[in-house]
Amino acid sequence: MNIKQSLYSKRLSEEDRAFITNYEPRDYPPNAVTADVILLTIRSGRLAVLLVERANPPQSGSWALPGGHLNPDESITQTALRELTEETGLTAEPAHLEQLQTYSTPGRDARDEKMRVTSVAYLAFMPDPGTPRAGSDARSARFWAVDDLPEFNPALGVEEGPILAFDHADMLRDGLERAASKLEYTTLATAFVDEQFTISDLRLVYESVWRSGIDPANFSRKVKATPGFIEPTGVKRATGRAPAGLFVKGSADVISPPFFRPVEG
Amino acid sequence: MNIKQSLYSKRLSEEDRAFITNYEPRDYPPNAVTADVILLTIRSGRLAVLLVERANPPQSGSWALPGGHLNPDESITQTALRELTEETGLTAEPAHLEQLQTYSTPGRDARDEKMRVTSVAYLAFMPDPGTPRAGSDARSARFWAVDDLPEFNPALGVEEGPILAFDHADMLRDGLERAASKLEYTTLATAFVDEQFTISDLRLVYESVWRSGIDPANFSRKVKATPGFIEPTGVKRATGRAPAGLFVKGSADVISPPFFRPVEG
DNA sequence: ACAAAAGTGTTGCACGTACACCCATGA
DNA sequence: TCATGGGTGTACGTGCAACACTTTTGT
Structure with missing residues (x-):
């Protein structure tokens, strides 16, 4: 039990008990x-x-x-x-x-x-x-x-x-x-995709929310280079053309340095 | 009047008027x-x-x-x-x-x-x-x-x-x-100081809120280089030793790129 | 074979950090 | 003249944007 808990979760005093008894919400x-x-x-x-x-x-x-x-x-x-x-x-x-x-x-x-x-x-x-x-x-x-x-x-x-x-x-x-704004400095983009997802899936989240195009090459590198953002599963998914690796969310909640959202547009 | 206003600020319908008349908060x-x-x-x-x-x-x-x-x-x-x-x-x-x-x-x-x-x-x-x-x-x-x-x-x-x-x-x-966190990406540090302030005053705000030391030289340069953060008044204040320039808040509310807060300490 | 998407390599540039150094002032 | 704080100069490292290029697959 930390200090905060020990201070906050104390029982009602006599004075408070009397106060509550007489308390009238309709007033x-x-x-x-x-x-x-x-x-x-x-x-x-x-x-x-x-x-x-x-x-x-x-x-x-x-x-x-x-x-x-x-x-x-x-x-x-x-x-x-x-x-x-x-x-x-x-x-x-x-x-x-x-x-x-x-x-x-x-x-x-x-x-x-x-x-x-x-x-x-x-x-x-x-x-x-x-x-x-x-x-x-x-x-x-x-x-x-x-x-x-x-x-x-x-x-x-x-x-x-x-x-x-x-x-x-x-x-x-x-x-x-x-x-x-939260996509810039957190890993919350993963909340929009299934448990297993490709980097393209994740990029699509950013592009939809930011209404902007993102360079797939740089995005892929940056996501992989951010510790705790995503973890590889080793599995690949045949998604139309070339097979893309499948990933799951990593342990990190905040990312630093942040991802930069292109200026308006 | 923009679209949002014209949609939102409409008057009550007949139906709503009747509903409100019969509305009983005590329920x-x-x-x-x-x-x-x-x-x-x-x-x-x-x-x-x-x-x-x-x-x-x-x-x-x-x-x-x-x-x-x-x-x-x-x-x-x-x-x-x-x-x-x-x-x-x-x-x-x-x-x-x-x-x-x-x-x-x-x-x-x-x-x-x-x-x-x-x-x-x-x-x-x-x-x-x-x-x-x-x-x-x-x-x-x-x-x-x-x-x-x-x-x-x-x-x-x-x-x-x-x-x-x-x-x-x-x-x-x-x-x-x-x-x-707000000090990182806004000019709100100016809300802590008087209308006229020195760059040291501003730096002290960051150091107090972030509980960290900041290099005065780099801070000064960065604040001055951020468009709209501060405006010079031309006046100088004798504040102990060498006189420091006085500034007022500029027109910007957000700063980009953000100021980076040192990691925990 | 070709289109489409995944992924790699490479380069230039912008910016942050660290730190040496100079200047102006009041005691 | 010396301590103090304001301010400039500079070198180094990092990381991202841009874009050319290779790889992998389905039709």
Whole structure:
């Protein structure tokens, strides 16, 4: 038991026990806390996000990130995972899940008139899990390629894609930026591919998330030269033309020096 | 008005209006949302954090990050700023304020037995604002050098410093890591110094936050070579020995290539 | 045979680090 | 004049981008 634990996990004092006994939650303004998940994957070589079509008000019919209310007995991370499976029928857990940011601007949700709705956004990565199935509260659920969303591709007209609910476009924007930046200094690209993968698979992740072309030769060398990024299996996969070596994720989580993302474009 | 705005800021539908009218907040489990602020500064060449001694339960007498409850009409960022001034008497606003992370593990606050307490932690930087004054809910308020806290300096015994309340040691730990990492790729070091500063002042920020020595010659050159980091004023300040040039913050917020933090030490 | 992708070799350049050295100042 | 800190010069090593080239396979 380290110092931190011994200090933090102490029992309640007499004073605190009395305080809690007299505590009355109804004396405070009502709040709702929700979790929303930005689940990203690579589908047909394109970066895609999982959205659900809302079946109930508010904003019924618009598309939203899967999410929902915090239960009294669970952590907000558990909320995120639970809502993800409930609303989209996903069976596998995401390969990576991290907290992104909390959104609480008054008016971001119509319910704010009666109860403030604060939402904790999560960012998740996984290999393509196949077709999702609409669950509770959802009319339908599907992956959308990010640049098929009008709010993320200026070339598209407003009528050509889904309308995002609440401030979920802000969340997605922040999530995409975080994802792009995390690929620079972590090994999280491996969260987008299967357990065994080729270096080309991994390069495709970088190219999709960064929206840029990468020199295969230099990429291959750099990945192999970074200690702990990938481990060879010895096996080769016949993938179209020349057989490529298969690799698994190594033990490292951060890479240094970082990979550099080409300037905008 | 861009696409995003035109999609998001639409008025309520008939359906949503009816939904809100019938909405009953008391049907949902009670939640509290709070903001806590990790305010860092450099004092006497050491990295310091602002703490308040709690005057009320729970955990009366222990030291906590300044913070408090979200009001129904304010954003959580406004909560953070309001509680900071209320509890510590600070008059100036922090030079930098960003959201760090949200903490919601069940049991992190004794009140969780009756109402879940979810806390949004903020990270703030500013030049030394002088001595704080204890305000509402606080018995006292002061800056603590980070390595005078037993939880952050293994050389100290548990009895030699303040006891941190709730999970605030976790928050501080995460905040310090974020601060160190942000200095690598942003110009936020300037948030710790006065409007006019010498390159040595800036270097001291890096050395305090990173706990490492930096070659003054190379640092000076690198800062000057990074476009938009600092702008010369032409003025010089007699600071002990040879006069050093005074600079102000430039227009850039991110720096590339990043500054590299020496490996652990 | 040829196309496509995996992978190797080679070169130039940009940048970081280390360290020697000079300059300006106040005690 | 001497200690101190600001600032310049320079040499060395590393690592990445660019691109030509070889290897391996399926059709």
